[in-house]
Amino acid sequence: MTAPVASDHLADIVQDARRRTLELLDGLTGEQLMGPKLPIVNPMLWEVGHVAWFHENFILRRVYGHEPILANGDQIYDSIAIHHEQRWDLPLYSLDDTLAYMERVMATLVGRLGNGMADETDSFLYQFTTFHEDMHDEAFFWTRQTLGYPRPRIAIAAACPPPDATSGALPGDAEIPGGTFTLGSPPEAPFLFDNEKWAHDVTVTPFRMSRAPVTNIEYAAFVDDGGYARRELWDDGGWAWRESEDAKHPVYWLPDGPGTWRVRRFDEIWDMAPHQPIIHVNWYEATAYCRWAGRRLPTEAEWEFAATMAPDGGGLRKRRYPWGDEAPDPERANLDGRIVGCVDVAAHGAGDSAFGCRQLIGNVWEWTSDTFGPFPGFAPDAYKEYSEPLFGITKVLRGGAWTTRGRMVTGTYRNYFGPERRDVFAGFRTCAR
Numbered sequence: 001m002t003a004p005v006a007s008d009h010l011a012d013i014v015q016d017a018r019r020r021t022l023e024l025l026d027g028l029t030g031e032q033l034m035g036p037k038l039p040i041v042n043p044m045l046w047e048v049g050h051v052a053w054f055h056e057n058f059i060l061r062r063v064y065g066h067e068p069i070l071a072n073g074d075q076i077y078d079s080i081a082i083h084h085e086q087r088w089d090l091p092l093y094s095l096d097d098t099l100a101y102m103e104r105v106m107a108t109l110v111g112r113l114g115n116g117m118a119d120e121t122d123s124f125l126y127q128f129t130t131f132h133e134d135m136h137d138e139a140f141f142w143t144r145q146t147l148g149y150p151r152p153r154i155a156i157a158a159a160c161p162p163p164d165a166t167s168g169a170l171p172g173d174a175e176i177p178g179g180t181f182t183l184g185s186p187p188e189a190p191f192l193f194d195n196e197k198w199a200h201d202v203t204v205t206p207f208r209m210s211r212a213p214v215t216n217i218e219y220a221a222f223v224d225d226g227g228y229a230r231r232e233l234w235d236d237g238g239w240a241w242r243e244s245e246d247a248k249h250p251v252y253w254l255p256d257g258p259g260t261w262r263v264r265r266f267d268e269i270w271d272m273a274p275h276q277p278i279i280h281v282n283w284y285e286a287t288a289y290c291r292w293a294g295r296r297l298p299t300e301a302e303w304e305f306a307a308t309m310a311p312d313g314g315g316l317r318k319r320r321y322p323w324g325d326e327a328p329d330p331e332r333a334n335l336d337g338r339i340v341g342c343v344d345v346a347a348h349g350a351g352d353s354a355f356g357c358r359q360l361i362g363n364v365w366e367w368t369s370d371t372f373g374p375f376p377g378f379a380p381d382a383y384k385e386y387s388e389p390l391f392g393i394t395k396v397l398r399g400g401a402w403t404t405r406g407r408m409v410t411g412t413y414r415n416y417f418g419p420e421r422r423d424v425f426a427g428f429r430t431c432a433r
Contacts (some may be wrong), residue, residue: 002124003385006007007113010126013407014055017133018106020337020405021048024096024140024152032149033095037088040423041143045095046077046087046272051136052102053077055129058382059258063121069104074228080385098387125382127191133381134405141337141403142423144266145252145280151266154337169275170346173432174356176306178206179316183301184375195387195414198377204305206431211299212345213366214289214356216261217274217376219281222289223249224259233291233331238284241420251280251422265341275344277364277427283395283419286367286428295430300396300414304429307361307399310354310412320410322353322360327404333362357397357429362404364427365415372396372416390416401425 025033025048033045043049053073060066068074074081076090093101109126109162118126129196142154181204185196194285227233228248241247252264253272281289290296298306308323309316319325321332328335332351334343342363352358359367359411362414372387394416400409417424 002120002127004117005123005190007115007125008120009117010122010130011110011113013130014106017130017137017405020137020154020403021051021102021130021133021140022099023154024137024144025154027150027406030095030422032147035090035143035147037085037145039084040421041146042084042139042144043092044140044223045089045098046090047136047139049073049093049098049101050077050079052098054077054107054132056105058129059125060105060108060360062382063125066108074355078417098284123243126379128193128383131405131408134408135316137405138401138403138425142425146423147373148264148267151268151340152337154340154430156336156338161203167275167344167346169217169344170358172211173208174211174306174353176204176207176209176302176355177304178204179309180204181305181309181316181318183304189352189412193386193413194378194381195372195374195416197375197379200376202301204299204301207298207302209302209306209355209357210295210429210431211356213277213364213427213429214224215275215345216263216272217280219250219278220259220261220272220274221290222292223253223261225292227288227292230292233288234284235287237419238288239386241284247285250278250285271340273344275346276342277345277359279342279364279401279425279427280422281416281427283367285422287369289428290430293430294433296433297367297428298431300368300370300398303360303366303368303398306355306357310330311398319354320412321351322411323351326356328361328409333359333400333406334402335362335400335404336387337403337408339402360399361409361411362400362406363402364405365425366399367428368396370396372414387416393418395419397424397426 034043037288052082056069154424180201181200183202185192186199231239254262256262263270263272280411286297307322323332333348353360373391397415
């Protein structure tokens, strides 16, 4: 069970997540809030109501026995019972009525918190449901990107550098010594998701990992060398995906003359930033690049070792983040949508791991080679469908992106998507073979 945290902290994060949700809705028309019926996005009008329903269902109703606020909420917003393709055809509430429902749920959640420390149940559920909203907020970012909607206006970004700020490349590999360590999270972790249960010993042999993620200019060399047309670089699943999509380059890249590319970011066209990490590539694209480059993706265990282990008196000690146990801040990582985009891979040197890897947290999610599966001792938490249905059919990503909330991501956080997904904010780094 999660360690108790202060009630005012729980109230703060619930309200902060809601402010971000509203920022991501701002400026969109009714037609945009519904959007086209696509397999990789939800209608945003449905999704924001689902976020409020999730808070209400998992805390107010399941634990504290409150009556439903909406008589038909379960029939509209239960994402497990309602198939994805049905969500455009539901009798959804208007935006004003949906926002009123969201406000009522939040006011009830905040109002029932007392002073001082919350108990273990509230400490877990308020954080978990807030993180669930944070995950949907990240999905709102990628929905706006997928559909070419305007770049969202994020209040925190006003005090941060512009997204085209540059700091350059960071070539070379870090030498990772390897050793036996505990993969996953122990029971005493301040907070953990069910798929991190439980920490168990894993031995990693010494390896070399790139200091930074693969950049746009590095990936462009693969594209320009015909990488998307070379069958020998793709596994069977990847080649079938490439043919079905007629993929010839990353999804948002636009040719701009021989060997030159521009990139769509939301509803704007930008010059390709050469030293920013490649983003919006899927697992198949990442592994094809690795074959072309004579490299490989890190395993999940290698990634966590590189991100969390540090020398300590002749041995090794596990840390919560690459830089130590202190929470992320703007010096260490590009998180929280602060600049509404990526930064160059040489930025955020204060966030380096003990072995010299940069941006293991933030900027882009990083694909690993592993299929998502349970750790020894796994058991689902209150939201039983959070992890288990995706075991065996998705690939593991680590580290968070510029869209990810810093309060949620750690060196042990496991994300997971199908290998075909390139709408998410994912890139990768490589290891020497």
